Amino acid sequence: MKLVHAKIAMLITLLLSAIFFTNDFGLIDIEKTAIVTAIAIDQTDDEYSVSMEIAVPESNKLAENKKALLSGKGKTVSGAIRDMGDTSGWYPKLYFCNLIILGQSVAQNNVIKVLDYFAKTLRIQDSATVVLAENTAKELLESTSPLDNISSFALQKILLKNPGFDNDVANIDVKTFCADYYSKNASSLMPKVSIIRQENTDNSNQTTKDESTKTGGNTVFNATKTALFKNGKLVGELNENQTFIYNLIMHPSKETALKVNGVDEAGEKTDYLLTVVDNKRKISLGADRYNLDLNISLNLFCRIADQNSKQSKTTYTENEYMDIKIIKKAEEQLYNDINSLIEVSKTSGCDFLRVNDLLYRYCHKYYPVYKDSYLSVFTPKISVSVSGQK
Numbered sequence: 218m219k220l221v222h223a224k225i226a227m228l229i230t231l232l233l234s235a236i237f238f239t240n241d242f243g244l245i246d247i248e249k250t251a252i253v254t255a256i257a258i259d260q261t262d263d264e265y266s267v268s269m270e271i272a273v274p275e276s277n278k279l280a281e282n283k284k285a286l287l288s289g290k291g292k293t294v295s296g297a298i299r300d301m302g303d304t305s306g307w308y309p310k311l312y313f314c315n316l317i318i319l320g321q322s323v324a325q326n327n328v329i330k331v332l333d334y335f336a337k338t339l340r341i342q343d344s345a346t347v348v349l350a351e352n353t354a355k356e357l358l359e360s361t362s363p364l365d366n367i368s369s370f371a372l373q374k375i376l377l378k379n380p381g382f383d384n385d386v387a388n389i390d391v392k393t394f395c396a397d398y399y400s401k402n403a404s405s406l407m408p409k410v411s412i413i414r415q416e417n418t419d420n421s422n423q424t425t426k427d428e429s430t431k432t433g434g435n436t437v438f439n440a441t442k443t444a445l446f447k448n449g450k451l452v453g454e455l456n457e458n459q460t461f462i463y464n465l466i467m468h469p470s471k472e473t474a475l476k477v478n479g480v481d482e483a484g485e486k487t488d489y490l491l492t493v494v495d496n497k498r499k500i501s502l503g504a505d506r507y508n509l510d511l512n513i514s515l516n517l518f519c520r521i522a523d524q525n526s527k528q529s530k531t532t533y534t535e536n537e538y539m540d541i542k543i544i545k546k547a548e549e550q551l552y553n554d555i556n557s558l559i560e561v562s563k564t565s566g567c568d569f570l571r572v573n574d575l576l577y578r579y580c581h582k583y584y585p586v587y588k589d590s591y592l593s594v595f596t597p598k599i600s601v602s603v604s605g606q607k
Contacts (some may be wrong), residue, residue, distance in 0.1 A: 226425075248485040253311050255369030257292060257354030258331055259320035265331070266290050267297035268355040269309060270369050275417050286358055294334045311341040316369045318374075318410070319347065320354035325447035329398050336395040343392035346376055349444040350452075351411040360412055360436045370548040372438050376408060384470040385461050387443040401577055402568035403448050406542055408440040445567035453565030455558070462554040463569070466498045466515055475519060477547045482540075487526045489543055491605075502572065502595075504580035509587055511572055513555060516602045519547070540606030547603045568592060 257268040271285040287309075289301030302309055323331055335341050350357050357368065364371035376388050389407050399404040415435045443463070446469040455463060464470055475491040495518045503510040521539055562570055572591055577584050587594065 237575065253309050253314045254367060255316040255318065255358060255372075256311070256314055257318040257320070257350070257358050258297075258323055259353050259355055260322040260326070263474045264290055264292060265297045266355070267294060267301065268358055269298075269301060270358045270367065272313075272367060286355075294331055296385050308494060311338075314341050315345050316373060317345055317347045318354040318357055319349050319351065319407075321352060323354070324349055324444065324446075324451040326445065327341070328446065328451075329395065329449040332391055332395055332398075335391050341391075344390045346373065347391045347394055347406045348372075348376065348386060348440065349411050351409060357410060357412065357438070360438075362436050362438070364437065372410065372440075375438055383461075383471045384464045384468065384473040385441045385457065387455070387460050387463060397447055398446075400574065402571060402573035404568040404571075405446045405449075406443050406567070406569050407446070409442040409444040409454060410438055411442070413439055419502055445561070445565050445569060447565065447567045452567050453561060455561060458554055459558050459561060462551065462558050465493075465496055465517075465551075466500065466513060466555065466558075467570075470496050475547065476521065477515070477543060477550060480542050480546045482526065482542065485526070487524055489521060490523040491539075491543075491547065492522045494518045494520060497561055500570065500575070502575040502580055504583040504587065506583070506586070508596050509576075509583075509591060511559075511570070511575075511595045512598045512600075514557070514600045517547075517604070519550075519605050521605070533539070544603045544605065548601045551601045551603070552599055555596065555599050555601070563592055566592065 236361060253269045254272050255270040257270075259266045259268075261422045266288060267290070268286060268288045271287060285304050287301050287307070289297040290305065291297035299307055301307075312402045312442070317332070317335060319328055319331065332347065335345065357372065358370050362368055362371040364374060376386055378384075378386070387406055387407050389405070394407060397403075413436065415437060441457040441460055443460045444451055445453040445455065461473075464473075466492060470493055473493045475493055477489040477491060478486075480487045491549070497514075497516040499512075499514040501512045514522050519539065521543070559570070562568060562572075572595060573588070576587060576591055
């Protein structure tokens, strides 16, 4: 019996050795492989134009990685990607692609026609971030930034922030966007990215656009606005304040900064910068035959980070006492911002607060009554509380 087991083990070893020395296990030659870090999609008439940012590794460990930009066209996104591979001789590998950029031309139609391919294919990560470009998607990849030689990496630094940074970007991945599209409210959102050109005020050191490319670029990105989609089509956007308050009531936002402007102190207007230590939030829906109430509760615990009073108020304690005037002004400001956010939802038809989901799950008895009119008839009930060091 032992002899039989030994023969089987030897046979398996010989078989594995034969496979190891005669097969490359399907690996593709690295010289013919394009490691895609980001993909940009624009549309002209009935044809898609797809641009890919390729990371080109340097042989010298001390050298910085360079990038290459490849483009292809096709009737479908997949066809455009294949066209890029056919014309370049590089096989595009999307496993490391963390960013999908849509141009304005794509947003004028149903974007799910584009994003469905990425949501269903196994070639790209579900966690890949999706954003909307202010103009063309390719322009974002072509831009050069002092933050990183690879523009998609520079963009991801402002999209994927670590805890402690301001929570001012409504970040979303391709899987979540598609799930929201197919949900009952059929509403989705994504960051809207614009390019900021930085001017050098020193005339002696001014560079042209071509020279700026050599020196690392003179552009940075802003993603604090949010594009709103209903049934896959662009229907509106949130400004910076509305994006910020959306994050406050929908996501944990510890260590983010809250600006409180125009606090009246002895006839002077003082602006404060507060740090949100913790935000407790709750959204619920109440329904009966005559009323549909959206209850939004937001409780913030903050500390004073800075202020611009003419008289110094510097203290040597870790947490400065927060005056009742600051608290009242902050609560008033937050209350107005939430109202503004709700108004955008009603006018655009984008249910980014998921009222329809709440109606279906928790007030199902009245779902047939309000399912077609819930956005126009619900009444907001807003409760805002700000507290600080005492």
